[in-house]
Amino acid sequence: MNDLVFRSAGELATAIAAKEVSSVELLDHYLTRLDRFDSQVNAIVARDDESARAAARAADRKVSRGESLGPLHGVPVTIKDSLEVAGMRTTGGSHRWGHHVSTVDAEAVSRLKKAGAIVFGKSNLPADARDWQTYNELYGTTNNPWDATRGPGGSSGGSAAALAAGLTGLELGGDTAGSIRVPSHFCGVYGLRPSYGIVPRHGSVSGHAPGSLAEFDMAVLGPLGRHADDLALGLDVIAGPDRDNSPAWRLDLPPSRARDLREFRVAAWLDDPFCPVDRELVTVMETMLAAVRSEGATVIERKGPVGLEETMTLYRPLLMAQSGLIEPDVSYSALVEHSMAEGAAAGPASELTVRFRDWHAHDERRQQSRRRWAKFFDDVDVLLCPVSPTAAFPHDHRPDPGWSVRTLRIDGKERPYREMLSWVAPASLNYLPAAVAPIGATRDGLPIGIQVIAPYLHDGTAIRFVQCLAQTMGGFRRPPGF
Known part of the structure; x- marks a missing residue:
């Protein structure tokens, strides 16, 4: 059993x-x-x-x-x-x-x-x-x-x-x-x-x-x-x-x-200087890639059509705006006041309370990114890449609302x-x-x-x-x- x-x-x-x-x-x-x-x-x-x-x-x-x-x-x-x-x-x-x-x-x-x-x-x-x-x-x-x-x-x-x-x-x-x-x-x-x-x-x-x-x-x-x-x-x-x-x-x-x-036509993007991947992971992924090649797959080393750094400039504002929905009303109101007073200097507060006009502009850039990805897949079936830069890491429960305290x-x-x-x-x-x-x-x-x-x-x-x-x-x- x-x-x-x-x-x-x-x-x-x-x-x-x-x-x-x-x-x-x-x-x-x-x-x-x-x-x-x-x-x-x-x-x-x-x-x-x-x-x-x-x-x-x-x-x-x-x-x-x-x-x-x-x-x-x-x-x-x-x-x-x-x-x-x-x-x-x-x-x-x-x-x-x-x-x-x-x-x-x-x-x-x-x-x-x-x-x-x-x-x-x-x-x-x-x-x-x-x-x-x-x-x-x-x-x-x-x-x-x-x-x-x-x-x-x-x-x-x-x-x-x-x-x-x-x-x-x-x-x-x-x-x-x-x-x-x-x-x-x-x-x-x-x-x-x-x-x-x-x-x-x-x-x-x-x-x-x-x-x-x-x-x-x-x-x-x-x-x-x-x-x-x-x-x-x-x-x-x-x-x-x-x-x-x-x-x-x-x-x-x-x-x-x-x-x-x-x-399969396979693109491989196993590492990137914007977010370096631990060498142990890269080695295992390279071994996997060799096995896929040996089975007859067409494999090319090719990054995605939108780099990680550019992707993050598009992704983070949309993700943070969405995260603002989870904030309780009282704390969200405080974030709005802080953002209005400090403008871009308010940092995460301005992202969590983004105006719809600005969100729409971010979304337009995202839709342009989607078009580039659709074109990328014209001659590639799948893209292989890491999930994260590391394997499972030790427990670290330090408070870190802005992801600025913990490290990998x-x-x-x-x-x-x-x-x-x-x-x-x-x-x-x-x-x-x-x-x-x-x-x-x-x-x-x-x-x-x-x-x-x-x-x-x-x-x-x-x-x-x-x-x-x-x-x-x-x-x-x-x-x-x-």
């Missing part, structure tokens, strides 16, 4: 349908593993064993009656605690929503349930999903299963840690600034940031009050799993128009541009913590799909992932590439002791 829980979500559904294992048996085993291992990780911060067992029993009855089954039938899954799950607390890691009990499911959660998934818990995240470390005052710190002195990334850190430790069958997270991609990289699992706009975010309290309907720029929901196939299955279940738009349109994503590695250690030198933004920014800013796949490890055994960026709405191309890469590089590895 211990090996069974590390299978892909699709394989688990197949095993349940074939009566190799029942949904109740599988759920109970995940719950037993939670009791045994989660004290080391603190990935799952809320459980609903009773409701999950009732749903699992109902799933098993369907199997016994020979009824038609969904693609995730009977599979136990967990959900990031920024997404509403009916009957459970949904806090976003924040005291503001600490007592909020959801009465409805987020749209994406509802789709997972309709596909047969059994939701049994919520995974941890940083307060308001605003860090690449996972800790908050409500639920404490989540540790990396590969090294408990280090974080699992953020903000979907509980999601990735739970998968790596074998505590859940599939996870649903969110990503605006690498929140799916960084944890996947740090924990050695697969993650997908879908193209912006193809997965409804209704029911997210990340940046929203519960019940909000307004969209959040650059923010997406996406699947995390232990296997590349989980990304395809998860996206197929959760993508598509919401009910307001479904009468008029449907989602019809194009197939992958290539089916195996020898058909890259090749023995201190670098600004805000450089965690640099490599995730191109896909976020330009609404592009980006998948992350494990490709190796540091000398200390910490996972290393590669980011695979594809053209807008070509999510299938990014997913197919990581599926092919898994066959070449070996895919997910189980952390020692789990």
Whole structure:
């Protein structure tokens, strides 16, 4: 059974349908593993064993009656605690929503349930999903299963840690600034940031009050799993128009541009002086690239069409303006006053309180950037680049609202913590799909992932590439002791 829980979500559904294992048996085993291992990780911060067992029993009855089954039938899954799950607390890691009990499911959660998934818990995240470390005052710190002195990334850190430790069958997270991609990289699992706009975010309290309907720029929901196939299955279940738009349109994503590695045209951008990448990571990525070449892929070394420095000048103002939405009214009013008094000298205050006229100008520059990226992909299928400049780093919970106190250690030198933004920014800013796949490890055994960026709405191309890469590089590895 211990090996069974590390299978892909699709394989688990197949095993349940074939009566190799029942949904109740599988759920109970995940719950037993939670009791045994989660004290080391603190990935799952809320459980609903009773409701999950009732749903699992109902799933098993369907199997016994020979009824038609969904693609995730009977599979136990967990959900990031920024997404509403009916009957459970949904806090976003924040005291503001600490007592909020959801009465409805987020749209994406509802789709997972309709596909047969059994939701049994919520995974941890940083307060308001605003860090690449996972800790908050409500639920404490989540540790990396590969090294408990280090974080699992953020903000979907509980999601990735739970998968790596074998505590859940599939996870649903969110990503605006690498929140799916960084944890996947740090924990050695697969993650997908879908193209912006193809997965409804209704029911997210990340940046929203519960019940909000307004969209959040650059923010997406996406699947995390232990296997590349989980990304395809998860996206197929959760993508598509919401009910307001479904009468008029449907989602019809194009197939992958290539089916195996020898058909792929690959651009590689493995390092950059604007945001240097630790040499250990570059070496592993170069080894991966050599393997891809040996399989027949066409590989060229080519930077993205918009450099990291220019990307950050476009991305940061849009991201900071959005972050201002999370500020409480009193503190936001103070920021407005400070910005009006000091102008550009107000620094972050002016970015958090940007005028719509200025936001629109930033957005126009972003749209021009998107055009350049679309042209870039005319003769390239995917771009391979780092997820971050480092592997998982030690816990550092010093208060740092402006990202000016904490640092990253890259090749023995201190670098600004805000450089965690640099490599995730191109896909976020330009609404592009980006998948992350494990490709190796540091000398200390910490996972290393590669980011695979594809053209807008070509999510299938990014997913197919990581599926092919898994066959070449070996895919997910189980952390020692789990």
